[in-house]
Amino acid sequence: MNNEWLNDLRNKMEDHTEDVPDGLWNDISNELFGEDNAKNVVGFSDLKAQENAVKMNYKTLLYRIGGVAAAIAMFFIGGKLLDFNGKKEPSEQPKYSSHQAKTGSGKKVSHQESPVEKEKEAVENYFNERNDLSIINSNISHVFNKNIFVNPLNKTKNSETNLWRNPVLEGEKANQEGNLFNQNQNLAQGQNGNTIEEKEGTEEIENYELLTKEEREWKEKFKEAEKTKLAKNQPKKWMLGVVTGNASSNSSEQYPGYATLNGTTLSLPEIWGMNYGEDPLMAILIANQDKKVDAKIKHKTPITFGASVYYSLSRRWGIGTGINYTRLSAELTTGSNSDFISSEQNIHYVGIPVQVNYNVIEKGAFTGYVTGGTVIEKAVSGDIKTKYTVDGVIKEETKEEISEKPVQVSVNGAVGLQLKVIKNIGIYAEPGVSYHFNDNSSLNTVYKEKPLNFNLKFGIRVLLD
Amino acid sequence: MKENNEQILVNRLLKKEEAAWKELFGAYSGSLTYVCSRYIIDKEDVHDVLQNSFVQMFRSIESFEYRGSGSLRAWITKIVVNESLKHIKQNPDLKTVSGDFEIPDEQNEEEGPNLEEISQHTIMKMIRSLPEGYRTVFNLYVFEQKSHKEIAEIMGIAENSSASQLHRGKALLAQKIKEYKMSKAAQYE
Numbered sequence: 170m171n172n173e174w175l176n177d178l179r180n181k182m183e184d185h186t187e188d189v190p191d192g193l194w195n196d197i198s199n200e201l202f203g204e205d206n207a208k209n210v211v212g213f214s215d216l217k218a219q220e221n222a223v224k225m226n227y228k229t230l231l232y233r234i235g236g237v238a239a240a241i242a243m244f245f246i247g248g249k250l251l252d253f254n255g256k257k258e259p260s261e262q263p264k265y266s267s268h269q270a271k272t273g274s275g276k277k278v279s280h281q282e283s284p285v286e287k288e289k290e291a292v293e294n295y296f297n298e299r300n301d302l303s304i305i306n307s308n309i310s311h312v313f314n315k316n317i318f319v320n321p322l323n324k325t326k327n328s329e330t331n332l333w334r335n336p337v338l339e340g341e342k343a344n345q346e347g348n349l350f351n352q353n354q355n356l357a358q359g360q361n362g363n364t365i366e367e368k369e370g371t372e373e374i375e376n377y378e379l380l381t382k383e384e385r386e387w388k389e390k391f392k393e394a395e396k397t398k399l400a401k402n403q404p405k406k407w408m409l410g411v412v413t414g415n416a417s418s419n420s421s422e423q424y425p426g427y428a429t430l431n432g433t434t435l436s437l438p439e440i441w442g443m444n445y446g447e448d449p450l451m452a453i454l455i456a457n458q459d460k461k462v463d464a465k466i467k468h469k470t471p472i473t474f475g476a477s478v479y480y481s482l483s484r485r486w487g488i489g490t491g492i493n494y495t496r497l498s499a500e501l502t503t504g505s506n507s508d509f510i511s512s513e514q515n516i517h518y519v520g521i522p523v524q525v526n527y528n529v530i531e532k533g534a535f536t537g538y539v540t541g542g543t544v545i546e547k548a549v550s551g552d553i554k555t556k557y558t559v560d561g562v563i564k565e566e567t568k569e570e571i572s573e574k575p576v577q578v579s580v581n582g583a584v585g586l587q588l589k590v591i592k593n594i595g596i597y598a599e600p601g602v603s604y605h606f607n608d609n610s611s612l613n614t615v616y617k618e619k620p621l622n623f624n625l626k627f628g629i630r631v632l633l634d
Numbered sequence: 635m636k637e638n639n640e641q642i643l644v645n646r647l648l649k650k651e652e653a654a655w656k657e658l659f660g661a662y663s664g665s666l667t668y669v670c671s672r673y674i675i676d677k678e679d680v681h682d683v684l685q686n687s688f689v690q691m692f693r694s695i696e697s698f699e700y701r702g703s704g705s706l707r708a709w710i711t712k713i714v715v716n717e718s719l720k721h722i723k724q725n726p727d728l729k730t731v732s733g734d735f736e737i738p739d740e741q742n743e744e745e746g747p748n749l750e751e752i753s754q755h756t757i758m759k760m761i762r763s764l765p766e767g768y769r770t771v772f773n774l775y776v777f778e779q780k781s782h783k784e785i786a787e788i789m790g791i792a793e794n795s796s797a798s799q800l801h802r803g804k805a806l807l808a809q810k811i812k813e814y815k816m817s818k819a820a821q822y823e
Contacts, residue, residue: 172804174747174748174749174808175775175776175804177749178749178757178776179776179777179779181749181754181757182668182754182757182758182777184665185665185668185754185758186664186665186667186668187664187667187668187671187758188664188667189663189664189667189684190667190677190680190681190684191681192681193659193663193681193684193685194656194659194663196681196685197655197659197684197685197688197689198652198655198656200685200689201650201652201655201688201689201692202652202655483685484682484685484686533724
């Protein structure tokens with residue numbers, strides 16, 4: 170058999186064409202000419218670009234979902250930005266916070282005006298010390314609350330913003346103050362200021378936690394929004410993933426005086442009302458009356474895991490969303506060495522991340538990428554376990570549910586390396602930075618203490634064709 | 635000296651005009667998809683390889699030298715072939731049975747198969763149905779007109795291995811054509 174027929178074959182096929190893959194030009198033009206926009210989106214610098222992306226065609230349901238996610242993320246982001254601006258102008262917020270603090274204290278005082286004045290005197294000193302701190306805390310928490318609430322509201326519904334702020338703030342105050350204060354009332358009557366301080370302190374703690382969560386969520390959402398925008402242009406692949414990770418941000422703090430994790434830690438009030446002499450808090454306070462007391466808060470490293478869906482818009486761009494769970498826990502020890510209150514706070518968050526990925530390099534099975542986004546997390550449950558130790562003996566243990574369920578928004582950025590294990594499955598490692606916005610709650614979390622933290626995430630991604 | 639359309643397009647491509655690149659794409663994407671599809675079977679992969687190829691063209695258009703009509707097409711085709719080979723090397727098709735295909739021994743026919751009355755589409759399907767190793771060598775030899783020495787270098791195989799793979803690929807394709815013709819003839823009877 171000679172090879173002449175091969176020449177015929179070549180000549181015959183010379184002008185043959187095949188159908189061009191769908192969307193190829195879009196991908197190419199995106200990659201060659203669309204990078205500026207993309208970069209802007211990644212850098213968070215150009216919200217307009219994101220908006221445009223969001224406005225793109227909603228061809229499929231998936232697109233729609235992506236668009237909605239992007240829109241939500243944008244709202245949140247916008248709100249955060251607004252918040253940031255607001256923070257830069259502290260004058261307004263401080264005023265609010267002081268107002269709130271005052272109102273809160275007023276309420277508390279009125280509640281507290283019942284009995285228990287006697288015992289209050291003994292504790293007053295401590296409380297007074299605390300008051301200053303607590304007031305400061307309350308201001309902070311108020312500011313946070315305002316920011317957080319205001320932002321979401323603005324994003325979602327401007328009209329409701331005012332309503333939201335007030336109810337939320339009042340609600341939080343009322344709840345926390347009510348519970349704590351009521352409990353504390355007996356003690357606090359004389360110590361009204363003191364009780365207020367405590368409550369405020371707890372509020373702050375809660376706020377911290379909430380903020381951090383929100384920040385994370387924000388970040389992820391932001392990423393997702395970016396991804397969705399990009400995805401709208403050209404849908405290619407979906408990825409499912411499982412993520413786990415921990416932030417490197419455990420921390421401990423120490424300051425003088427008593428403190429509470431959430432406003433409710435010093436849940437003495439009930440006990441007090443029943444039997445003052447037996448109340449462990451009172452006992453502790455009395456025992457430490459002339460000792461140097463301090464409070465130590467230790468935040469444990471947050472634990473996160475979740476599942477994610479990844480959708481690649483083009484060879485380089487992809488968006489992802491998903492759901493994740495985070496547990497924040499903190500330990501508070503306050504008092505002196507022998508007489509102290511120790512509390513353990515656990516808060517559970519469920520979050521939705523929105524991430525945008527940009528593949529920088531692909532080398533064989535390895536893909537290097539940068540990712541950015543936002544995560545919105547909502548506290549779903551939380552509790553505080555408190556132990557009262559008097560003279561080295563645990564006198565009482567209490568457990569309280571945290572009624573406050575703040576939303577925590579965060580933004581994040583990371584570089585990642587993914588290794589394709591088999592065709593559709595990759596494992597990845599992602600060192601990154603995240604910033605958690607203040608959630609305006611009274612919860613004290615690691616995210617409030619250290620809003621900016623570094624973390625390392627590991628996960629598995631499943632690519633869905 | 636008057637420039638022809640190809641040169642004008644090249645000059646615009648050099649300026650990285652989006653419209654010019656779109657024009658290039660419009661003019662050649664069908665043909666390039668064919669070239670790529672000879673090597674790559676998976677549609678998604680074809681998409682990716684073509685996308686990479688255009689990016690590669692975009693980045694290296696400065697190095698393109700105009701050598702007469704058709705040289706632009708030859709250049710971009712070469713890029714697509716290179717990208718396709720790159721993809722094949724990075725993603726060896728593990729599913730391909732590299733082993734023994736029943737290759738008819740009686741290759742004694744003096745003449746190769748007659749290609750008349752067979753559509754390009756059908757031939758394309760046959761080429762794409764060849765096992766990957768045969769197909770790559772076959773494509774390089776027949777369509778890119780590479781020598782076995784060049785093919786051996788490109789694919790990192792021995793020269794005689796290239797020759798034997800070509801032989802098998804050729805025989806397999808000839809057999810397919812023959813079977814196709816017979817089945818078609820059977821239809822008419």
